Amino acid sequence: MFRLKDSINYLVAFLIILAVNFFLPRLMPGDPLAAIYGEEALIHLTPETRSELINRFALDQPLGEQFWGYLSALVKGDLGYSYYYNDAVSAVISRAFPWTMLLVGTAITISALAGSIAGMESGWRRGKWTDRFLLTGIMFLEGFPDFFIGMVMLIVFGVVLNIFPLAGAMTPYAGYTGLAMALDIVKHLILPAFSLALVNLGGSFLLARNTMVTTLGEAYIFTARAKGLRDRVVRYRHAGRNSLFPVITHIGIQFGRMVTGALFIETVFSYPGLGLLIQRGLQARDYPVLQGVFLVVTIMVLVTNLFMEVLYKKIDPRLKPCISTTGKKLRQTV
Amino acid sequence: MHINYWQEIKTNSLGRIGMALLVLVVGAALLAPVLAPFDPFAQTPDSLEPPSGLHLLGTNDVGQDILSRLLYGARISFVTAVAVAFAATALSLAAGAAAGLIGGHFEKLVMRLADALLVIPPMLVVIIAAAYIQPGMVHLVLLLSLLGWPAGARIIRAQTLVLKEKIHVRASRTFGAGPLFILKRHIIPDLGPVLTAIFIRGARRAVFMEAGLSFLGVTDPMTVSWGKMLYHSLKYVYLDVWQWWLLPVGMALSLTVMSFTLIGYSLEEAMDPRLRREKHA
Numbered sequence: 260m261f262r263l264k265d266s267i268n269y270l271v272a273f274l275i276i277l278a279v280n281f282f283l284p285r286l287m288p289g290d291p292l293a294a295i296y297g298e299e300a301l302i303h304l305t306p307e308t309r310s311e312l313i314n315r316f317a318l319d320q321p322l323g324e325q326f327w328g329y330l331s332a333l334v335k336g337d338l339g340y341s342y343y344y345n346d347a348v349s350a351v352i353s354r355a356f357p358w359t360m361l362l363v364g365t366a367i368t369i370s371a372l373a374g375s376i377a378g379m380e381s382g383w384r385r386g387k388w389t390d391r392f393l394l395t396g397i398m399f400l401e402g403f404p405d406f407f408i409g410m411v412m413l414i415v416f417g418v419v420l421n422i423f424p425l426a427g428a429m430t431p432y433a434g435y436t437g438l439a440m441a442l443d444i445v446k447h448l449i450l451p452a453f454s455l456a457l458v459n460l461g462g463s464f465l466l467a468r469n470t471m472v473t474t475l476g477e478a479y480i481f482t483a484r485a486k487g488l489r490d491r492v493v494r495y496r497h498a499g500r501n502s503l504f505p506v507i508t509h510i511g512i513q514f515g516r517m518v519t520g521a522l523f524i525e526t527v528f529s530y531p532g533l534g535l536l537i538q539r540g541l542q543a544r545d546y547p548v549l550q551g552v553f554l555v556v557t558i559m560v561l562v563t564n565l566f567m568e569v570l571y572k573k574i575d576p577r578l579k580p581c582i583s584t585t586g587k588k589l590r591q592t593v
Numbered sequence: 594m595h596i597n598y599w600q601e602i603k604t605n606s607l608g609r610i611g612m613a614l615l616v617l618v619v620g621a622a623l624l625a626p627v628l629a630p631f632d633p634f635a636q637t638p639d640s641l642e643p644p645s646g647l648h649l650l651g652t653n654d655v656g657q658d659i660l661s662r663l664l665y666g667a668r669i670s671f672v673t674a675v676a677v678a679f680a681a682t683a684l685s686l687a688a689g690a691a692a693g694l695i696g697g698h699f700e701k702l703v704m705r706l707a708d709a710l711l712v713i714p715p716m717l718v719v720i721i722a723a724a725y726i727q728p729g730m731v732h733l734v735l736l737l738s739l740l741g742w743p744a745g746a747r748i749i750r751a752q753t754l755v756l757k758e759k760i761h762v763r764a765s766r767t768f769g770a771g772p773l774f775i776l777k778r779h780i781i782p783d784l785g786p787v788l789t790a791i792f793i794r795g796a797r798r799a800v801f802m803e804a805g806l807s808f809l810g811v812t813d814p815m816t817v818s819w820g821k822m823l824y825h826s827l828k829y830v831y832l833d834v835w836q837w838w839l840l841p842v843g844m845a846l847s848l849t850v851m852s853f854t855l856i857g858y859s860l861e862e863a864m865d866p867r868l869r870r871e872k873h874a
Contacts, residue, residue: 271709279718283725398858402851404801406808407843410827414835425830519716523805527827541724541811553721557713564712 269565276557280550281329285322338554339547343540348551351536356555358428359532362525363517365448366455367510373456374463375506379499381464382471393464401461405520409454409527416450423450426529451528455520462513463506470502511567515560598786601863602856611855618849622667629661633817641834650837654829659822663841666819669807670800670849673734677799680738681745682792688742689749690780694757694772704750707743715740716802723811733812737799745791752787756780790860797853804846819846 320328332339338348381393400408417425424430429443474480475498483497525534533552540549602608621628630649631637635657642652650659688707692700719736726732756762762779770778781788806812807820819842826838 268705268708268712271705272712275709276713279721283722398854399851402854403843403847404804404808404850406805406827407823407839407847410823410830410835410839411843414830414839418830418835515712515714519714522716522720523808526809537720538809541720541809544724546724549721549724553717557717560714561712 266565269561272561273558276554276561277330280554281326284546284550285325333554338551341545341548343543343545343548348547351548352533352551352555355532355536355552358530359518359521359525359534361444361448362451362455362530362532363514363521365452366459366521367513367517369452369456370459370513371463371506371510374460375467375499375503377460378464378467378469378506379471379494379502382468382475382502383494383498385468385472390468394468397461397464400457403458404523405455405458406523406527408458409451409524412450412454412457413527423447428531447530451521451524451530454527455517455524458520459513459517462509466505466509467502470505471498474498474501508567508571511564511571514563514567518556518560598789598860598863602859605859605862607855607862608859611852611857611859614848614852615856618667618671618845618852621664621845622671625661625664625668629658629664631658631661633657633661633665641832643834644837650841651834653825653838659837659841662817662822663819663845665817666822666842667845667849669730669816669818670803670846672730673737673803674796674799674849674853676734677737677741677803678792678795680734681741681795681799682788684738684742685745685749685791686781686784686788689746690753690776690784692746693750693753694776694780700750703746707746710740710743711747716805719802719806720809720811723806727811727813729813730816733803733806737802738795741795741798745795748787748791749784752784753780756783786860786864790857790864793853793857793860797850797857800846800849800853 336349338352340346341348341351344351377393377397381390384390413425416423424447428447429435429440430447433443435443480493480498483493488497521532522534522537524530525532526538529535533556536548536552539545540552602612630647636655637652637657639648639652641654642648644651648658648660650663652658653662688703692703718740722728722736723733726736728736756779757775759779762775765775765779803812803818804820804823807816807818808824810821810824812818812821822842823839823846826835826842829835829838
């Protein structure tokens, strides 16, 4: 049921991203090569490399030709060369990419699971103090910037309690293999993933809670209770299962937010993903890497959103109103 | 049904907390020169001091008084918030109302653009643009507002479409009122609460994003900003200074964001009949 109309927004968004990436460095005053590569990199260039680069980016050609050159390089997967890492940008990014995905994936899983369980319990006890407590607590958490939560977690669990490692994704030069390596990675992952999940708990919590509240009024819940089923069974098997669906569909909307959040969390925990690349890139004025990461991350977000949008419509046509790409949260019913 | 929004916020406990927090932040921002015991930039030999009677929150590694920096930081957050919210709301109004009133291909074009901008994570665009421009205050405000209008524009367009079919607006059109007159006389006054809600949401986002950007170090290095102070304390996480370097600043930032969230929430509660609690029943 894939319709072209659904994907037009994404196509336009993609073009905007390409345009930002292409025009920003070329609109800067002065040497375009300096804007593309950063001043520092230029100092080390020999005249031959310089002319080769100008040729490669077609910088001596009119803008139209330049754009064509840019596009054809992109299609070949060529994102440029980083003089800071002394490596192709695509290689630098592909080293960092899995870590960000691991972090975001874990955080999304945690926040969806914890959020929906808390939401179901909260909705079940609507108006009781547990509900009030969870509701205010989670709304409160949403107000914290991700990096602040990350830093507090880092200090409490890393520095003060000293249970978790402070930085990185694995212990360097430890030579762990197999299970020990996996454990090491998990140990490094816990703090950043939980920090990221904690700030983003609100969405799935509210969705699960709202669906729970409405589901509890349904006739089949009444029937289940009349059958004498235990509370827990009604809560999870009958009502809970139905409140899971909107949570899952919400993941697509959350993805963009999570990836952006991960950029900050990675900076806090020196986690070797794309966020750290951005932070280092900003400090070293490593423009090729910045542009590459920008392109990869935005495209990833676009593709995920598009995929989820198409998927929702396929799974459940009823959901149409709440899957708007505006990311607007479903209203809360207190 | 007429709703007195100010009254609603005042009687709503969440709204009251939000207003109180906001007054606190605005007070700190306005009175920073009076309240701050030291020059926030002055570097003194008394570095890395723990809190004392002289330096209530201690000093940082170059001997700057943290309390003074905290107070001055409120200015940056607050000015960014108001400026961005104002500009973004104005853009939303211009785009949304124009799309709603003019219609046709113009409306399609504007809304397509808005929809497309909505699916791009704005923070990333700001980061990449900031990397090139190295924005000062003005550029930062421009950047953030340019990316902040689409969500508001959608809401305003939807409202405009409803409003323009109302009888009094149609009547005024039969008397020959042009779109600008209708906008000024009939649409904008009725949009008041919606615009306020959009404004508050914009302010909240701006505080968040300014903090994030200065945390990454892409804003003007000559300003005192909470995000920058947080990044600074991250570098000294191994020293035992976080209690007064990190927590007060982080809390100030979070409370500012929260004040906007709470006010916005209580406003939304007042506007949405489904969320309104029956008080006079």
